[in-house]
Amino acid sequence: MDNIRIDKWLWAARFFKTRSLxxxxxxxGRVRLDGERIKPARAVKIDDKLSIDNGAETWExxxxxxxxxxxxxxVARTLYQETDASIARREGELEGRKLYREPGTTIKGRPTKRDRRQLSKASE
Structure with a gap:
């Protein structure tokens, strides 16, 4: 098998939960091939360099x-090899998230008036 759509490969490699995502x-444009935008029907080949932003993390x-x-x-992990720069950047972002937590992560559901005041006070 040497001809597969990029959206199907992204789903099989577990970067996205569903193929429609x-x-x-x-x-x-959150997935780029060698820095250029592509279409979902584009065929992926071995040694293609992809930049993938799945919302939570950015991968190269x-x-x-x-x-x-x-x-x-x-098995999905064997379909790609992450670049060293990407690994270092993701680890740095993870360390930053450990040191500084987003103020809204502790709120479950719709924020109350009190929660909104605390959020606005924290962002000032």
Whole structure:
């Protein structure tokens, strides 16, 4: 198998929960191939360099394998190889999130008037 759509590969490599989320990300320009926007039907090849923003994290990966089936996470991990710069950047962001927590993460559901006041006071 050497010809697979990028949205299907992103789903199989477990960057997105559903294929439709992967398609939307490609359409919105959050997935780039060598720095350029692509369409969801674009075929992915081995050694393609992808920049992927899945909302929570940003990844830079090299395609190491092709698959159209979503399998276990260890199997999905063999489909790509993350660049060293990407690993260092993600670890730095993780450390930053540990040191500074977002003020709204402790609020569950819709914030009350008191919660809104505390949020605005924290952002000043």
């Amino acid at each position: 992967a398609t939307d990300a490609v359409d919105n 990966v090299l395609v190491a394998g092709i698959s159209d089936k979503r399998g276990a996470a260890p």
